[in-house]
Amino acid sequence: MEPIDLDLEEGELELPAEPMRLNMGPSHPAMHGTVRMVVELSGETIDKVDVQIGYLHRGFEKMCERGTWAQVFPYADRLNYVSPMLNNVGYALAVEKLCGIAVPDRCQWYRMALGELARISDHLTCTGAMAMELGAFTPFLWFVKARDMIWDILEEETGARLTHSFGRIGGMAAPPTPKFKEMCGFTLGKVLSIVEEGEKMLLKNRIFIDRLENVGVISQADAISLGWTGPCLRATGVDYDVRKAHPYLKYDEVDFDVPVGRRGDTMDRFLVRLAEIRQSMRIVEQVCARMPDEGPVSVDDPRVMLPPKEAVYSTIEATIQHFKLVMEGAKVPKGEVYSYTEGGNGELGFYLVSDGSGTPYRVRIRPPCFSIVSGVSQLISGGMLSDVVPVFGSVNMIGGECDH
Amino acid sequence: MPTFKLDGKTIPFEPGESIIRAAEKAGMEIPHYCYHPGLSSPANCRMCLVEILPGANQRAMMLDIVEWDEKLGDYRPTRKPKLQPACQFPATDGQEVLADTSPHVLEARAGVQEFLLLNHPVDCPICDQAGECKLQDYWLEHQKTPKRMHDEPVHKPKAVSFGDTIVYDAERCVMCTRCIRFMEEVAKDPVLDMRERGNLKEVIVAPGRKLEGHYTFMTEHVCPVGALTTKDFRFKARVWFLKSAKTICQGCATGCNATFDYDPRTNKALRYRPRDNEAVNKFWMCDEGMLTYHEAVEGRVTEARVGGSKVKLERALDEAKKLFASVPRSSVAFVLSARHSQEDNVALFELAELFGSRAVYTSGAPSGYEDDILIHKDKNSNTTGLQQMAPEARSFSELLADVRASKVTHVIALGGATPTHDPEDATALGMLSGLLVIAAHTGPLATAAQVLLPACSWVETSGTYVNAQGTHQLADRALEPQGASEPAWRLVAKVATAIGVEPTWGTLKEVRSMLVATTSIPPAAPATASAE
Numbered sequence: 001m002e003p004i005d006l007d008l009e010e011g012e013l014e015l016p017a018e019p020m021r022l023n024m025g026p027s028h029p030a031m032h033g034t035v036r037m038v039v040e041l042s043g044e045t046i047d048k049v050d051v052q053i054g055y056l057h058r059g060f061e062k063m064c065e066r067g068t069w070a071q072v073f074p075y076a077d078r079l080n081y082v083s084p085m086l087n088n089v090g091y092a093l094a095v096e097k098l099c100g101i102a103v104p105d106r107c108q109w110y111r112m113a114l115g116e117l118a119r120i121s122d123h124l125t126c127t128g129a130m131a132m133e134l135g136a137f138t139p140f141l142w143f144v145k146a147r148d149m150i151w152d153i154l155e156e157e158t159g160a161r162l163t164h165s166f167g168r169i170g171g172m173a174a175p176p177t178p179k180f181k182e183m184c185g186f187t188l189g190k191v192l193s194i195v196e197e198g199e200k201m202l203l204k205n206r207i208f209i210d211r212l213e214n215v216g217v218i219s220q221a222d223a224i225s226l227g228w229t230g231p232c233l234r235a236t237g238v239d240y241d242v243r244k245a246h247p248y249l250k251y252d253e254v255d256f257d258v259p260v261g262r263r264g265d266t267m268d269r270f271l272v273r274l275a276e277i278r279q280s281m282r283i284v285e286q287v288c289a290r291m292p293d294e295g296p297v298s299v300d301d302p303r304v305m306l307p308p309k310e311a312v313y314s315t316i317e318a319t320i321q322h323f324k325l326v327m328e329g330a331k332v333p334k335g336e337v338y339s340y341t342e343g344g345n346g347e348l349g350f351y352l353v354s355d356g357s358g359t360p361y362r363v364r365i366r367p368p369c370f371s372i373v374s375g376v377s378q379l380i381s382g383g384m385l386s387d388v389v390p391v392f393g394s395v396n397m398i399g400g401e402c403d404h
Numbered sequence: 405m406p407t408f409k410l411d412g413k414t415i416p417f418e419p420g421e422s423i424i425r426a427a428e429k430a431g432m433e434i435p436h437y438c439y440h441p442g443l444s445s446p447a448n449c450r451m452c453l454v455e456i457l458p459g460a461n462q463r464a465m466m467l468d469i470v471e472w473d474e475k476l477g478d479y480r481p482t483r484k485p486k487l488q489p490a491c492q493f494p495a496t497d498g499q500e501v502l503a504d505t506s507p508h509v510l511e512a513r514a515g516v517q518e519f520l521l522l523n524h525p526v527d528c529p530i531c532d533q534a535g536e537c538k539l540q541d542y543w544l545e546h547q548k549t550p551k552r553m554h555d556e557p558v559h560k561p562k563a564v565s566f567g568d569t570i571v572y573d574a575e576r577c578v579m580c581t582r583c584i585r586f587m588e589e590v591a592k593d594p595v596l597d598m599r600e601r602g603n604l605k606e607v608i609v610a611p612g613r614k615l616e617g618h619y620t621f622m623t624e625h626v627c628p629v630g631a632l633t634t635k636d637f638r639f640k641a642r643v644w645f646l647k648s649a650k651t652i653c654q655g656c657a658t659g660c661n662a663t664f665d666y667d668p669r670t671n672k673a674l675r676y677r678p679r680d681n682e683a684v685n686k687f688w689m690c691d692e693g694m695l696t697y698h699e700a701v702e703g704r705v706t707e708a709r710v711g712g713s714k715v716k717l718e719r720a721l722d723e724a725k726k727l728f729a730s731v732p733r734s735s736v737a738f739v740l741s742a743r744h745s746q747e748d749n750v751a752l753f754e755l756a757e758l759f760g761s762r763a764v765y766t767s768g769a770p771s772g773y774e775d776d777i778l779i780h781k782d783k784n785s786n787t788t789g790l791q792q793m794a795p796e797a798r799s800f801s802e803l804l805a806d807v808r809a810s811k812v813t814h815v816i817a818l819g820g821a822t823p824t825h826d827p828e829d830a831t832a833l834g835m836l837s838g839l840l841v842i843a844a845h846t847g848p849l850a851t852a853a854q855v856l857l858p859a860c861s862w863v864e865t866s867g868t869y870v871n872a873q874g875t876h877q878l879a880d881r882a883l884e885p886q887g888a889s890e891p892a893w894r895l896v897a898k899v900a901t902a903i904g905v906e907p908t909w910g911t912l913k914e915v916r917s918m919l920v921a922t923t924s925i926p927p928a929a930p931a932t933a934s935a936e
Contacts, residue, residue: 302544302548302549303544303548307550311550311551313526314526315526315550315551316521316524316525316526316527316528316551317521317543317547317549317550317551318550318551319526319528319529320521320528320539320540320543320544321543321544323528323534323540324540324543324544327535327644328644
């Protein structure tokens with residue numbers, strides 16, 4: 001049979017020459033978060049990409065200026081909502097630095113344990129979701145199952161699975177439950193076996209490897225000049241981790257490694273996160289071994305800590321303390337402070353300004369995602385359209401902290 | 405000026421002044437309950453104790469005490485300096501005083517505060533004072549410790565009605581005697597006293613008497629805690645939701661400086677508090693004045709009216725145009741009001757000038773009770789201002805005479821009140837062919853008006869008032885205007901346009917510059933801030 005287009009001229013077959021403009025997001029099943037990307041395509045190759053953030057902007061920093069210092073904790077929960085405990089601890093440390101408060105040892109260990117559990121859940125979510133976005137649905141379900149086990153511990157400790165609001169200026173809302181250490185030991189082993197199983201499934205898969213290796217490569221110099229921190233920076237081989245470089249809490253007393261990558265590609269970012277899950281487990285094990293079972297978790301300072309509820313209802317002194325702290329807020333000394341911790345995605349910084357009143361004058365956040373997302377267009381340009389999905393998944397943009 | 409040192413800071417003082425007063429003037433607060441700058445100092449609360457260092461060649465006065473020794477497991481004898489009440493101890497030149505820097509003083513304050521709270525009920529959630537209570541503030545500043553006493557606290561009478569205005573709660577009382585001293589020293593009516601001793605002590609009203617008179621609200625105002633509350637403000641609002649504005653009481657010609665508290669969420673007026681001004685009202689206000697905040701919402705003109713029925717402002721101005729068209733200018737009179745601000749009056753005075761009328765009269769509220777403490781016979785807030793602005797203006801009774809003689813047929817008036825409430829007056833006002841009234845409050849003039857325009861009250865627009873002493877005082881804007889009301893000076897400008905005169909002012913700034921030109925007295929500086 002003869003082809004039907006035999007009589008067509010060669011010239012008429014050519015496709016239009018101008019690049020095609022395509023919107024991905026803000027709501028797209030293969031996008032890792034609420035973000036819009038305007039990509040300009042020549043065929044399947046990306047010429048240019050414009051990453052537009054801001055779809056989750058709530059005016060977080062401005063909202064903080066109308067309540068008391070303690071009322072910022074629920075907002076902090078909703079920054080990186082995959083690891084809210086790390087934000088809680090970061091904010092608490094910032095206010096305590098301004099107040100000159102040192103929390104008791106038991107609280108420091110407890111904050112570390114909860115923070116590292118949150119980091120594990122953060123990395124499980126990121127790596128699991130990345131695999132799912134590439135079509136590997138099973139490991140995603142496994143990782144989410146493992147994350148749920150972590151959240152069971154956090155729920156037992158704080159009463160909430162996700163938005164804990166558990167940090168307090170000068171301590172934590174409650175001491176560790178008696179079964180905390182036991183739960184950690186029991187759960188972490190199970191989580192580790194799930195992670196190993198998932199790894200086996202993914203890292204022997206040729207398609208998965210091909211879509212990750214040498215895709216979205218960034219050099220050390222570029223990553224540093226963009227202000228990258230966290231797993232994405234460490235994937236390029238820079239061993240900067242706030243916990244090692246500027247230790248806070250008791251991180252200088254525990255033994256853990258900072259995993260780094262070599263090429264700075266998507267595969268390295270994936271592997272660094274998996275390695276960090278194991279390091280976090282090491283830290284939690286050491287914390288469980290060293291955290292005392294007795295002793296206060298909060299400072300004994302009536303200027304910042306709420307009195308016990310029974311006392312509020314029965315004695316005037318505690319009623320006054322409660323009233324002053326709730327209605328006027330704990331008075332934070334006049335001044336400003338920058339305090340930074342290692343969040344799920346990198347350096348999470350809080351810059352606080354106090355005018356000496358019970359309400360923050362200014363709360364400025366330095367979310368790790370913000371500078372990382374600013375490098376996304378550089379990572380993707382020149383690649384294929386299908387590379388957008390793994391690359392963007394691996395930078396783990398969290399709208400809650402990025403849009404501020 | 406002689407000076408002394410408080411915690412290393414040099415503080416000047418007038419000879420005879422107490423340490424606490426001199427420190428207060430220099431902006432350093434020594435905690436206190438019973439001390440009040442306007443009253444005598446009984447030094448009974450012991451909160452203001454300070455350590456006075458001995459002068460050269462003098463020995464410190466030391467007391468023998470015992471102190472618990474943890475290591476020894478027993479008390480051991482030691483000594484501490486005798487502390488002095490700063491409210492009673494006069495400052496002397498070169499004296500060195502320690503307050504915040506003396507551990508003995510800090511310990512004494514914590515101890516006094518602990519004793520005061522020993523039998524205090526758990527009342528903060530239901531107490532009107534919560535949020536502005538000295539017990540709360542000082543606990544956090546000077547005590548910070550939980551309760552150590554486990555016994556049942558002493559119970560005493562609660563919600564005792566002291567009279568028509570004040571309610572007393574003996575459990576909350578710290579026995580500072582400020583209310584007792586106020587009634588005796590300022591109101592000159594020693595109707596309050598105390599009975600019993602120690603933790604059974606309570607304040608009582610003299611048998612057979614009620615707490616009454618013209619200054620009962622001040623007993624609540626001087627109360628540092630929630631023991632005395634006014635029936636007027638009780639359970640009406642939580643103070644941390646309120647906003648405050650500096651204002652001038654409109655009750656009489658004394659022009660007491662007041663703080664006007666209102667709820668910005670509901671635009672509701674809630675109370676007055678006296679604002680300290682040594683030259684005008686010292687620290688006080690009278691009961692009648694304290695209640696005049698109600699006039700911010702009560703008895704108001706909030707809609708434009710033509711012949712008694714509500715209309716839009718434009719329609720009322722059209723009516724004014726008709727009324728004043730083809731009227732001989734010589735038969736139009738202008739009436740200034742002593743109950744409106746200088747700004748409102750100068751606008752109307754300027755309109756009279758532009759209109760070419762020399763027929764300027766004044767009105768205001770009738771005179772009333774007076775005393776030699778604060779209350780003035782003249783119940784208008786701005787009489788002196790009018791006298792300065794328009795010395796030739798004639799009285800309201802002359803206006804009525806001129807109306808009856810048909811010399812005046814049309815009137816443009818400010819304010820609803822008239823100095824007399826004679827039924828004959830209404831008949832005379834009824835004889836007018838045209839009566840346009842711009843008023844914030846109702847009154848005989850507002851009732852008789854053919855065209856009535858709603859003006860802002862004193863808390864809805866910034867204005868200057870001149871009190872009987874001739875002091876120019878500024879009242880700030882607090883509430884949003886009620887209904888359709890607008891500042892009267894702006895309404896006067898609209899009326900001017902309606903009756904065919906081009907107004908020379910459009911903004912408050914222009915009105916104020918007019919005011920300076922007319923009265924040749926500089927406008928009032930913002931009233932001084934409260935000292936306490």
